[in-house]
Amino acid sequence: MLVMNKPNHQGTALPAGTPAPDFSLHSTPDQTVKLSEFRGQPVVLAFYPADWSPVCGDQMALYNEMLSEFQELGAELLGISVDGVWCHGQFSHDRKLHFPLLADFEPKGEVSRLYGVYRHGEGVSERALFVLNADGVIHWSYVSPVGVNPGAAGIISALEELQNQTEAK
Amino acid sequence: MKPEIPDSIPKSKLTLPAPGRDHIQGPKNAPIMLLEYGDYQCPYCGQAYPIVKEIQKRLGDRLCFAFRNFPLANAHPYAEHAAETAEAAGTRGAFWEMHDLLFENQDALDDDALAEYATALNLDAPGLIKEVVAGAHKPRVREDFRSGVRSGVNGTPTFFINGERYDGSPDVEEFLAALTGSA
Numbered sequence: 616m617l618v619m620n621k622p623n624h625q626g627t628a629l630p631a632g633t634p635a636p637d638f639s640l641h642s643t644p645d646q647t648v649k650l651s652e653f654r655g656q657p658v659v660l661a662f663y664p665a666d667w668s669p670v671c672g673d674q675m676a677l678y679n680e681m682l683s684e685f686q687e688l689g690a691e692l693l694g695i696s697v698d699g700v701w702c703h704g705q706f707s708h709d710r711k712l713h714f715p716l717l718a719d720f721e722p723k724g725e726v727s728r729l730y731g732v733y734r735h736g737e738g739v740s741e742r743a744l745f746v747l748n749a750d751g752v753i754h755w756s757y758v759s760p761v762g763v764n765p766g767a768a769g770i771i772s773a774l775e776e777l778q779n780q781t782e783a784k
Numbered sequence: 785m786k787p788e789i790p791d792s793i794p795k796s797k798l799t800l801p802a803p804g805r806d807h808i809q810g811p812k813n814a815p816i817m818l819l820e821y822g823d824y825q826c827p828y829c830g831q832a833y834p835i836v837k838e839i840q841k842r843l844g845d846r847l848c849f850a851f852r853n854f855p856l857a858n859a860h861p862y863a864e865h866a867a868e869t870a871e872a873a874g875t876r877g878a879f880w881e882m883h884d885l886l887f888e889n890q891d892a893l894d895d896d897a898l899a900e901y902a903t904a905l906n907l908d909a910p911g912l913i914k915e916v917v918a919g920a921h922k923p924r925v926r927e928d929f930r931s932g933v934r935s936g937v938n939g940t941p942t943f944f945i946n947g948e949r950y951d952g953s954p955d956v957e958e959f960l961a962a963l964t965g966s967a
Contacts, residue, residue: 766937772934
């Protein structure tokens, strides 16, 4: 059973309750995205190993279809890999992705390392998910086996929990 | 009430069992319930289509098969209208006939082709396509999609056997073993 595999970096990924380290990364050759700009709303960070690899494609295609769901839950989705902006641009265009892909390219993997989800041997990010609350604190994190599409059920549960907390206040 | 956050995802339990809402083939109290989340433009769903037919033939009345929509509309530009067309046919009592036509003609799923299939099934094609273009069946397709996402559907096709996600091979024999083992 694929889904039963133990994820490699589940232990090192920043856990719930940790303030999410801020970063600024290029989304296109002349645009950067700064995490702290999203303060005030939940953010989903989807680290993945590489553009074009089949599982990533499916995973990103799934999230692409779910943007309206994320929007309803008030959340912003950011994809992150060590690929450069030109590669991201081409991948994004080909798959008609409607959310930003950030290039953790220079210094390579720096943000992935900050979040504890860099695969040193291969030089790529883990397939890792972080859901941050409106205050920029990690509410939920998960590292999937690298070849397995983690889907979106966990993200949705986490976002719905955040929404319920907000409503309860 | 705080919802439980699963420690491992994908969550593989069906979150919308609701019998009665689905399009089914076979007795609704059959011991084996097979549910597919599929996309009419997805080649893998196309490959699974004859396999499901074969399984239905072999299991007969022991199996109840249900289909829910999971169109990846950005990757498959015709998938959404195809799904809505099947639902529109469903409101006219011809869901499965349309479902079969769509999977048997995966290479032609634009609106003109959809209208042709409606005509072939003696459905009021202009009326049906008008509904599809107006998005009359979009909420139903969306409800299927949302239930899938929450149940651990990460791509298509995804099958659930008696409410549990089947992660094995879509090969007929292996699939049958899983199905009969579940009853």
